[in-house]
Amino acid sequence: MPITLDQLNAASAADALAMLDGLYEHSPWVAERALAQRPFRSLPHLKQALADVLAQATRADQLRLICAHPELAGKAMVSKSLTAESSNEQGKAGLTDCTPEEFARLQQLNRDYNAKFGFPFILAVRGPQGLGLNKQEIIATFARRLDGHPDFERAECLRHINRIAEIRLGDKFGVVPALGNLVWDWQEALAQYSDPGYAEQGQLTVTYLTDAHRACARFIAGTMQTCGFDEVNIDAVGNVVARYKAAPLPHARAARTLMTGSHYDTVRNGGKYDGRLGIFVPMACVRELHSQGKRLPFDLEVVAFAEEEGQRYKATFLGSGALIGDFKPEWLEQRDADGISMREAMVHAGLNPQDIPALKRQSADYMGFVEVHIEQGPVLNELNLALGIVSSINGSVRLACEVLGTACHAGTTPMDRRADAALAVCELALYAEKRARQDGDSVATVGQLNVPNGSVNVVPGRCLFSLDMRAPSNAQRDALAADILAELKRICERRGVQHRVQETMRAAAAPSDALWQARWEAAVQALGVPLHRMPSGAGHDAMKLHEIMPQAMLFVRGQNSGISHNPLESSNSDDMQLAVEAFMHLLTNCQ
Numbered sequence: 001m002p003i004t005l006d007q008l009n010a011a012s013a014a015d016a017l018a019m020l021d022g023l024y025e026h027s028p029w030v031a032e033r034a035l036a037q038r039p040f041r042s043l044p045h046l047k048q049a050l051a052d053v054l055a056q057a058t059r060a061d062q063l064r065l066i067c068a069h070p071e072l073a074g075k076a077m078v079s080k081s082l083t084a085e086s087s088n089e090q091g092k093a094g095l096t097d098c099t100p101e102e103f104a105r106l107q108q109l110n111r112d113y114n115a116k117f118g119f120p121f122i123l124a125v126r127g128p129q130g131l132g133l134n135k136q137e138i139i140a141t142f143a144r145r146l147d148g149h150p151d152f153e154r155a156e157c158l159r160h161i162n163r164i165a166e167i168r169l170g171d172k173f174g175v176v177p178a179l180g181n182l183v184w185d186w187q188e189a190l191a192q193y194s195d196p197g198y199a200e201q202g203q204l205t206v207t208y209l210t211d212a213h214r215a216c217a218r219f220i221a222g223t224m225q226t227c228g229f230d231e232v233n234i235d236a237v238g239n240v241v242a243r244y245k246a247a248p249l250p251h252a253r254a255a256r257t258l259m260t261g262s263h264y265d266t267v268r269n270g271g272k273y274d275g276r277l278g279i280f281v282p283m284a285c286v287r288e289l290h291s292q293g294k295r296l297p298f299d300l301e302v303v304a305f306a307e308e309e310g311q312r313y314k315a316t317f318l319g320s321g322a323l324i325g326d327f328k329p330e331w332l333e334q335r336d337a338d339g340i341s342m343r344e345a346m347v348h349a350g351l352n353p354q355d356i357p358a359l360k361r362q363s364a365d366y367m368g369f370v371e372v373h374i375e376q377g378p379v380l381n382e383l384n385l386a387l388g389i390v391s392s393i394n395g396s397v398r399l400a401c402e403v404l405g406t407a408c409h410a411g412t413t414p415m416d417r418r419a420d421a422a423l424a425v426c427e428l429a430l431y432a433e434k435r436a437r438q439d440g441d442s443v444a445t446v447g448q449l450n451v452p453n454g455s456v457n458v459v460p461g462r463c464l465f466s467l468d469m470r471a472p473s474n475a476q477r478d479a480l481a482a483d484i485l486a487e488l489k490r491i492c493e494r495r496g497v498q499h500r501v502q503e504t505m506r507a508a509a510a511p512s513d514a515l516w517q518a519r520w521e522a523a524v525q526a527l528g529v530p531l532h533r534m535p536s537g538a539g540h541d542a543m544k545l546h547e548i549m550p551q552a553m554l555f556v557r558g559q560n561s562g563i564s565h566n567p568l569e570s571s572n573s574d575d576m577q578l579a580v581e582a583f584m585h586l587l588t589n590c591q
Contacts, residue, residue, distance in 0.1 A: 228290025271569020407461025
């Protein structure tokens, strides 16, 4: 019989510890310390308490816990001396049924990993849904992590140990993240569509108005209809727009609307969750509301934005931009790499560009815009937190820069006679790193650095580079940029080189609306997990809607160090379940 939280909270210390037996391999001390925090308000509260104990443990205790775990397909499995929990997990992953070649490969990986790190490789082999990774996924992850830094690997092992404990807790309590699994399944189904040239390689790429993009729109629209939305359509820019209407209001008063959503296009060879998580989480909420026959006191409009990434054409935020009246007619004449104009692509997709101006929303009709998004960074993952509250979307400025020195012979020109353009840029890059760190939340990146016609035996006479600078407020961003540009001037004067700077992009910061941020915070607190406020370094559709209505965002933890714009981008169904529950709390507790 599954245990309940009430039973755990009421039990004696010994009985409570027995209930949680086996969560952490041969290490009951983790559960014992966590139980001192009873009573637990929710299962997520208990999970967090366990993770916090492990995070606060001494390094020696952490290493002992890691070393208490068996190797994958190792001697303990062969001798059948695994704990019941580990035996179940390795069996579900198929590790008890390896081919001789797979077994030999795993044994070699075990030896190599132990030799490098001094502790066994830990992986939550039941995976993001708790159903089990396949052997190919396990071996590929094993091989990839062999290249990791020892400190990172120790922390990654602890994160996987917490994930193992989370899955085991679900088994003990008989809890299945049904809505998180549903969101997971939708994302897997949507990922079947990918552009030619990438699909054949098993890579996910969906760019604006390709056949794969249009197939995604049809899948999302069809799924929205099965969820119970009252209206579903694809608008003139390719957004999939659905509306779940409010309960009837007195005196025939028109209901206001809350808008939510995110984008369904991807970068090239990208991940499955960027954008798409923010479409499917509210869809799961509507599915639940509809199945229960419930209506909200406002209309809920869910928009799957057609374009945000700027991959096919040199224009971004086409979907959300159209809704605020920021779609520039000249974009229609842009051509992609195959010479197809945006106008031609729209007509081919059955869209009418002349209808785009009519998509503009009126701010008076809307309560605001809220967005759920995978974090796309390592912060929540490192903090063992499933959810984060976005305080502001960073403002940014991008510069295309050039330094001009003197190209000369690398062998005959003394070091104190050189005007090396590349070294000037390298010096600036180091300063930009140092200066951004002074602010805490600021970031500065030299992402492109090129020496045109450079040669191994020539002092660089010209260097082209990019500067990307971001901060939570416009003032902080501008101060960062001013200091970096002032330093560029000083470096160039000292080194006897010239510089040119061209601004290529500037985006204003989008601080979260205080009321909507507070509603997200109340939703997270209701789940029994800690609040963590953080800025978003990435741009989002919310920053476009911010121009005409209040907005606020919820971040969901990413796995694999929070990597994004990468096939390793990942989340798990338990975190997605929490996101759905937080969104449902927000919907049902605001007027």
